[in-house]
Amino acid sequence: xxxxxxxxxxxxxxxxxxxxxxxxxxxxxxxxxxxxxxxxxxxxxxxxxxxxxxxxxxxxxxxxxxxxxxxxxxxxxxxxxxxxxxxxxxxxxxxxxxx
Amino acid sequence: xxxxxxxxxxxxxxxxxxxxxxxxxxxxxxxxxxxxxxxxxxxxxxxxxxxxxxxxxxxxxxxxxxxxxxxxxxxxxxxxxxxxxxxxxxxxxxxxxxxxxxxxxxxxxxxxxxxxxxxxxxxxxxxxxxxxxxxxxxxxxxxxxxxxxxxxxxxxxxxxxxxxxxxxxxxxxxxxxxxxxxxxxxxxxxxxxxxxxxxxxxxxxxxxxxxxxxxxxxxxxxxxxxxxxxxxxxxxxxxxxxxxxxxxxxxxxxxxxxxxxxxxxxxxxxxxxxxxxxxxxxxxxxxxxxxxxxxxxxxxx
Numbered sequence: 192x193x194x195x196x197x198x199x200x201x202x203x204x205x206x207x208x209x210x211x212x213x214x215x216x217x218x219x220x221x222x223x224x225x226x227x228x229x230x231x232x233x234x235x236x237x238x239x240x241x242x243x244x245x246x247x248x249x250x251x252x253x254x255x256x257x258x259x260x261x262x263x264x265x266x267x268x269x270x271x272x273x274x275x276x277x278x279x280x281x282x283x284x285x286x287x288x289x290x
Numbered sequence: 291x292x293x294x295x296x297x298x299x300x301x302x303x304x305x306x307x308x309x310x311x312x313x314x315x316x317x318x319x320x321x322x323x324x325x326x327x328x329x330x331x332x333x334x335x336x337x338x339x340x341x342x343x344x345x346x347x348x349x350x351x352x353x354x355x356x357x358x359x360x361x362x363x364x365x366x367x368x369x370x371x372x373x374x375x376x377x378x379x380x381x382x383x384x385x386x387x388x389x390x391x392x393x394x395x396x397x398x399x400x401x402x403x404x405x406x407x408x409x410x411x412x413x414x415x416x417x418x419x420x421x422x423x424x425x426x427x428x429x430x431x432x433x434x435x436x437x438x439x440x441x442x443x444x445x446x447x448x449x450x451x452x453x454x455x456x457x458x459x460x461x462x463x464x465x466x467x468x469x470x471x472x473x474x475x476x477x478x479x480x481x482x483x484x485x486x487x488x489x490x491x492x493x494x495x496x497x498x499x500x501x502x503x504x505x506x507x508x509x510x511x512x513x514x515x516x517x518x519x520x521x522x523x524x525x526x527x528x529x530x531x532x533x534x535x536x537x538x539x540x541x542x543x544x545x546x547x548x549x550x551x552x553x554x555x556x557x558x559x560x561x562x563x564x565x566x567x568x569x570x571x572x573x574x575x576x577x578x579x580x581x582x583x584x585x586x587x588x589x590x591x
């Protein structure tokens with residue numbers, strides 16, 4: 192069994208996203224909160240609003256878009272953002288297993 | 291029939307017995323008040339409004355009167371009530387007309403969820419609605435009065451009503467509330483403007499109301515297409531600066547100025563987003579009204 196981390200918007204349709212250039216605004220119907228998200232975070236939602244994606248695919252996608260200085264740990268930054276957004280209920284991170 | 295076509299004694303009689311029923315934009319309002327300053331306020335500022343027939347549905351039943359007989363003689367006070375509910379503490383009796391306007395604002399802001407209700411002035415020229423959201427002191431009403439005195443159509447100086455169904459801005463033109471120095475500024479800018487009796491020593495200082503133009507009241511059932519979303523800020527001595535605002539930032543700022551965004555839920559979010567998408571968004575810093583009038587008129591051509 193091989194596990195893969197999958198990232199997607201919650202399936203219940205309670206998250207609404209609007210995209211504006213390099214920023215996005217997200218409305219969470221559960222919390223009734225509105226979030227302004229920029230940079231890497233906006234790109235994460237841009238991708239997952241179209242389809243679910245694995246963590247590694249997302250990391251590669253983000254690496255290709257953002258020119259990152261060598262000393263910047265993009266992987267850690269992305270994982271921190273994913274954790275923060277998951278805590279806010281804006282996305283779902285789950286482990287998928289395949290044989 | 292317009293209010294101005296009714297004899298004064300009949301208007302006062304309606305106000306004292308049963309209520310005067312006026313059509314104010316999309317709302318039918320019944321006003322009961324035995325207070326002379328309220329009847330004078332309505333006579334001076336609401337002459338162009340249609341009287342509603344007895345058979346029509348009334349959206350807001352309002353009462354402006356003294357809380358008790360004793361209070362008529364000892365430090366007299368006035369109360370505003372809506373359907374028997376008192377949303378505010380009593381105010382000094384001399385502030386009755388201002389209290390009516392504040393009370394009606396409260397009624398509309400809290401009971402009109404067919405609209406996204408924004409704390410904003412809104413005017414229209416050449417079919418383009420310019421929306422000016424802002425907190426008290428931002429200068430939105432002064433700017434609104436100046437534009438209206440220069441031929442722009444008044445939709446509202448305080449509450450912008452955006453339909454959650456079609457995204458259009460629906461008018462509720464009412465007297466424009468000016469505070470303190472703004473009263474003299476507008477008197478000087480437009481000597482023909484009709485300004486009602488000034489109410490002094492309110493919590494906001496001196497308040498004067500500008501009568502809405504007849505044409506704006508006549509077009510009170512005609513909605514307008516949103517075109518510009520401008521966040522004004524009056525800064526004494528500043529240059530006139532109109533700076534483009536990103537749509538994402540404008541959306542967040544607009545949310546802060548909505549009365550019922552949370553009540554509307556996702557419909558509120560969609561309505562705010564669509565409004566921002568349909569509008570060019572700006573921050574405006576100004577001190578010179580004349581400069582700003584020219585700038586905004588150019589923008590509406």
